[in-house]
Amino acid sequence: DTAVSQTPKYLVTQMGNDKSIKCEQNLGHDTMYWYKQDSKKFLKIMFSYNNKELIINETVPNRFSPKSPDKAHLNLHINSLELGDSAVYFCASSQQGDPNEQFFGPGTRLTVL
Amino acid sequence: DQQVKQNSPSLSVQEGRISILNCDYTNSMFDYFLWYKKYPAEGPTFLISISSIKDKNEDGRFTVFLNKSAKHLSLHIVPSQPGDSAVYFCAALGGGTSYGKLTFGQGTILTVHP
Numbered sequence: 001d002t003a004v005s006q007t008p009k010y011l012v013t014q015m016g017n018d019k020s021i022k023c024e025q026n027l028g029h030d031t032m033y034w035y036k037q038d039s040k041k042f043l044k045i046m047f048s049y050n051n052k053e054l055i056i057n058e059t060v061p062n063r064f065s066p067k068s069p070d071k072a073h074l075n076l077h078i079n080s081l082e083l084g085d086s087a088v089y090f091c092a093s094s095q096q097g098d099p100n101e102q103f104f105g106p107g108t109r110l111t112v113l
Numbered sequence: 114d115q116q117v118k119q120n121s122p123s124l125s126v127q128e129g130r131i132s133i134l135n136c137d138y139t140n141s142m143f144d145y146f147l148w149y150k151k152y153p154a155e156g157p158t159f160l161i162s163i164s165s166i167k168d169k170n171e172d173g174r175f176t177v178f179l180n181k182s183a184k185h186l187s188l189h190i191v192p193s194q195p196g197d198s199a200v201y202f203c204a205a206l207g208g209g210t211s212y213g214k215l216t217f218g219q220g221t222i223l224t225v226h227p
Contacts, residue, residue, distance in 0.1 A: 031213055043217040056214055090156050104156030
Protein backbone atom coordinates (compact mmCIF):
# COMPACT_ATOMS: atom_id res chain seq x y z
CA ASP A 1 0.00 0.00 0.00
CA THR A 2 2.84 2.34 -0.96
CA ALA A 3 1.60 5.93 -1.16
CA VAL A 4 3.91 7.17 -3.92
CA SER A 5 5.70 4.57 -5.99
CA GLN A 6 8.29 4.91 -8.72
CA THR A 7 9.63 2.41 -11.23
CA PRO A 8 12.33 1.51 -11.81
CA LYS A 9 14.34 2.07 -8.64
CA TYR A 10 17.62 1.90 -10.55
CA LEU A 11 18.24 2.68 -14.19
CA VAL A 12 21.59 2.31 -15.92
CA THR A 13 21.77 3.26 -19.57
CA GLN A 14 24.03 4.53 -22.33
CA MET A 15 24.33 8.10 -23.52
CA GLY A 16 21.93 8.92 -26.30
CA ASN A 17 19.24 6.47 -25.20
CA ASP A 18 15.64 7.37 -24.40
CA LYS A 19 14.19 6.23 -21.08
CA SER A 20 11.10 6.67 -18.92
CA ILE A 21 10.47 6.71 -15.21
CA LYS A 22 6.97 6.01 -13.95
CA CYS A 23 5.27 7.44 -10.90
CA GLU A 24 1.96 6.56 -9.32
CA GLN A 25 0.26 7.82 -6.17
CA ASN A 26 -2.71 6.25 -4.41
CA LEU A 27 -3.36 9.13 -2.02
CA GLY A 28 -6.04 10.77 -4.11
CA HIS A 29 -3.89 13.88 -4.50
CA ASP A 30 -4.42 16.18 -7.44
CA THR A 31 -0.91 17.63 -7.72
CA MET A 32 2.25 15.74 -8.63
CA TYR A 33 5.87 16.80 -8.93
CA TRP A 34 9.23 15.68 -10.27
CA TYR A 35 12.40 16.63 -8.42
CA LYS A 36 16.03 16.02 -9.31
CA GLN A 37 18.72 15.46 -6.69
CA ASP A 38 22.10 16.05 -8.25
CA SER A 39 25.57 14.96 -7.19
CA LYS A 40 25.78 17.88 -4.77
CA LYS A 41 22.61 16.59 -3.07
CA PHE A 42 20.49 19.62 -3.95
CA LEU A 43 16.84 18.72 -4.47
CA LYS A 44 15.39 20.87 -7.23
CA ILE A 45 11.91 20.87 -8.67
CA MET A 46 11.57 20.12 -12.36
CA PHE A 47 7.85 19.94 -13.05
CA SER A 48 4.50 20.06 -11.34
CA TYR A 49 1.12 18.94 -12.62
CA ASN A 50 -2.26 19.73 -11.15
CA ASN A 51 -5.17 17.66 -12.42
CA LYS A 52 -3.12 16.67 -15.46
CA GLU A 53 -2.19 20.27 -16.28
CA LEU A 54 1.36 21.57 -16.17
CA ILE A 55 1.72 24.31 -13.53
CA ILE A 56 5.46 24.40 -12.86
CA ASN A 57 8.10 23.99 -15.52
CA GLU A 58 11.53 25.00 -14.32
CA THR A 59 14.34 25.60 -16.78
CA VAL A 60 14.66 21.97 -17.70
CA PRO A 61 15.96 20.92 -21.15
CA ASN A 62 13.13 19.94 -23.44
CA ARG A 63 14.67 16.48 -23.68
CA PHE A 64 12.70 15.97 -20.46
CA SER A 65 8.98 15.61 -21.00
CA PRO A 66 6.49 14.83 -18.25
CA LYS A 67 3.30 13.04 -19.17
CA SER A 68 0.26 12.77 -16.94
CA PRO A 69 -2.32 10.29 -18.27
CA ASP A 70 -4.47 10.87 -15.18
CA LYS A 71 -4.10 12.63 -11.87
CA ALA A 72 -2.68 9.54 -10.17
CA HIS A 73 0.23 9.19 -12.60
CA LEU A 74 3.07 11.45 -13.68
CA ASN A 75 5.69 9.83 -15.87
CA LEU A 76 8.99 11.34 -16.91
CA HIS A 77 10.40 10.70 -20.36
CA ILE A 78 13.98 11.61 -21.11
CA ASN A 79 15.30 11.66 -24.67
CA SER A 80 18.92 11.58 -25.82
CA LEU A 81 20.30 10.97 -22.36
CA GLU A 82 23.49 12.81 -21.39
CA LEU A 83 26.09 12.12 -18.69
CA GLY A 84 24.85 15.12 -16.71
CA ASP A 85 21.40 13.56 -16.41
CA SER A 86 22.81 11.09 -13.89
CA ALA A 87 21.01 11.83 -10.64
CA VAL A 88 18.29 10.60 -8.33
CA TYR A 89 14.82 11.57 -9.51
CA PHE A 90 12.01 11.86 -6.97
CA CYS A 91 8.32 11.98 -7.66
CA ALA A 92 6.02 13.63 -5.11
CA SER A 93 2.35 14.45 -4.66
CA SER A 94 0.22 16.78 -2.60
CA GLN A 95 -3.33 18.00 -2.32
CA GLN A 96 -4.06 21.39 -3.83
CA GLY A 97 -4.47 23.87 -1.03
CA ASP A 98 -1.89 22.07 1.06
CA PRO A 99 1.38 22.11 -0.85
CA ASN A 100 3.24 22.01 2.43
CA GLU A 101 3.08 18.31 2.91
CA GLN A 102 4.39 16.76 -0.25
CA PHE A 103 4.69 13.00 -0.15
CA PHE A 104 7.76 11.68 -1.92
CA GLY A 105 8.42 8.43 -3.69
CA PRO A 106 11.57 6.38 -2.95
CA GLY A 107 13.49 7.83 -5.87
CA THR A 108 14.96 6.45 -9.10
CA ARG A 109 18.74 6.46 -9.40
CA LEU A 110 19.60 7.11 -13.04
CA THR A 111 23.14 6.44 -14.19
CA VAL A 112 24.14 7.42 -17.69
CA LEU A 113 27.34 5.79 -18.97
CA ASP B 114 21.47 31.50 -6.59
CA GLN B 115 20.72 29.31 -3.60
CA GLN B 116 17.82 30.90 -1.70
CA VAL B 117 17.81 28.31 1.09
CA LYS B 118 21.08 27.29 2.68
CA GLN B 119 22.10 24.77 5.28
CA ASN B 120 25.69 25.60 6.07
CA SER B 121 26.42 22.61 8.25
CA PRO B 122 26.81 19.47 6.14
CA SER B 123 26.79 17.25 9.21
CA LEU B 124 26.02 17.18 12.93
CA SER B 125 26.90 14.55 15.51
CA VAL B 126 25.01 14.35 18.82
CA GLN B 127 24.82 12.00 21.77
CA GLU B 128 21.57 10.19 22.44
CA GLY B 129 19.36 12.11 24.85
CA ARG B 130 20.92 15.47 24.03
CA ILE B 131 19.48 18.26 21.93
CA SER B 132 20.07 18.39 18.17
CA ILE B 133 19.90 21.84 16.57
CA LEU B 134 19.78 22.04 12.81
CA ASN B 135 20.07 25.45 11.18
CA CYS B 136 18.84 26.97 7.97
CA ASP B 137 19.21 30.43 6.39
CA TYR B 138 17.22 31.93 3.56
CA THR B 139 17.44 35.02 1.41
CA ASN B 140 13.90 35.49 0.04
CA SER B 141 11.88 37.45 2.60
CA MET B 142 8.66 36.61 0.74
CA PHE B 143 8.62 32.92 1.58
CA ASP B 144 5.27 31.95 3.16
CA TYR B 145 6.09 28.64 4.80
CA PHE B 146 9.16 26.83 5.95
CA LEU B 147 9.35 23.10 6.25
CA TRP B 148 11.67 20.40 7.45
CA TYR B 149 11.94 17.06 5.71
CA LYS B 150 13.78 14.00 6.92
CA LYS B 151 15.40 11.50 4.58
CA TYR B 152 16.73 8.02 5.22
CA PRO B 153 19.09 6.36 2.71
CA ALA B 154 17.36 4.88 -0.34
CA GLU B 155 14.06 6.51 0.62
CA GLY B 156 12.31 9.70 -0.38
CA PRO B 157 12.12 12.70 1.96
CA THR B 158 9.29 12.64 4.50
CA PHE B 159 7.61 15.71 5.88
CA LEU B 160 8.47 16.43 9.50
CA ILE B 161 7.21 19.83 10.59
CA SER B 162 6.42 23.24 9.13
CA ILE B 163 5.98 26.81 10.25
CA SER B 164 4.11 29.71 8.75
CA SER B 165 6.04 32.92 8.18
CA ILE B 166 3.68 34.71 10.56
CA LYS B 167 4.72 32.54 13.50
CA ASP B 168 7.98 32.22 15.35
CA LYS B 169 7.62 28.77 16.85
CA ASN B 170 5.89 25.50 16.12
CA GLU B 171 6.16 22.41 18.27
CA ASP B 172 5.28 18.80 17.58
CA GLY B 173 6.38 16.30 20.17
CA ARG B 174 10.17 16.18 20.30
CA PHE B 175 10.47 18.53 17.32
CA THR B 176 10.32 22.32 17.50
CA VAL B 177 10.97 24.75 14.70
CA PHE B 178 11.93 28.34 15.44
CA LEU B 179 11.74 31.14 12.91
CA ASN B 180 13.63 34.42 13.17
CA LYS B 181 12.38 36.53 10.28
CA SER B 182 14.61 39.51 10.94
CA ALA B 183 17.65 37.25 10.69
CA LYS B 184 16.12 35.14 7.90
CA HIS B 185 16.99 32.09 9.93
CA LEU B 186 15.18 29.01 11.14
CA SER B 187 16.22 26.11 13.25
CA LEU B 188 14.93 22.66 14.10
CA HIS B 189 15.38 21.41 17.65
CA ILE B 190 15.08 17.73 18.46
CA VAL B 191 14.85 16.94 22.16
CA PRO B 192 15.75 14.35 23.26
CA SER B 193 17.65 13.02 20.27
CA GLN B 194 17.33 9.31 19.52
CA PRO B 195 19.47 7.04 17.32
CA GLY B 196 16.47 6.61 14.99
CA ASP B 197 16.66 10.34 14.28
CA SER B 198 19.89 9.75 12.35
CA ALA B 199 19.08 10.87 8.81
CA VAL B 200 19.53 13.74 6.39
CA TYR B 201 17.41 16.77 7.28
CA PHE B 202 16.36 19.18 4.56
CA CYS B 203 15.08 22.66 5.16
CA ALA B 204 12.64 23.89 2.50
CA ALA B 205 10.61 27.00 1.76
CA LEU B 206 7.34 27.68 -0.06
CA GLY B 207 6.05 30.80 -1.75
CA GLY B 208 8.15 33.91 -2.14
CA GLY B 209 6.82 34.75 -5.53
CA THR B 210 7.69 31.36 -6.89
CA SER B 211 5.24 29.03 -8.57
CA TYR B 212 2.47 27.52 -6.46
CA GLY B 213 3.66 24.44 -4.61
CA LYS B 214 7.31 24.94 -5.52
CA LEU B 215 9.51 23.81 -2.65
CA THR B 216 12.98 25.35 -2.56
CA PHE B 217 15.30 23.02 -0.66
CA GLY B 218 18.54 23.50 1.19
CA GLN B 219 21.34 21.05 0.59
CA GLY B 220 20.68 19.02 3.71
CA THR B 221 22.43 18.27 7.00
CA ILE B 222 23.40 14.73 7.96
CA LEU B 223 22.45 14.13 11.60
CA THR B 224 24.09 11.25 13.44
CA VAL B 225 22.83 10.41 16.91
CA HIS B 226 25.20 8.14 18.83
CA PRO B 227 23.85 5.69 21.44
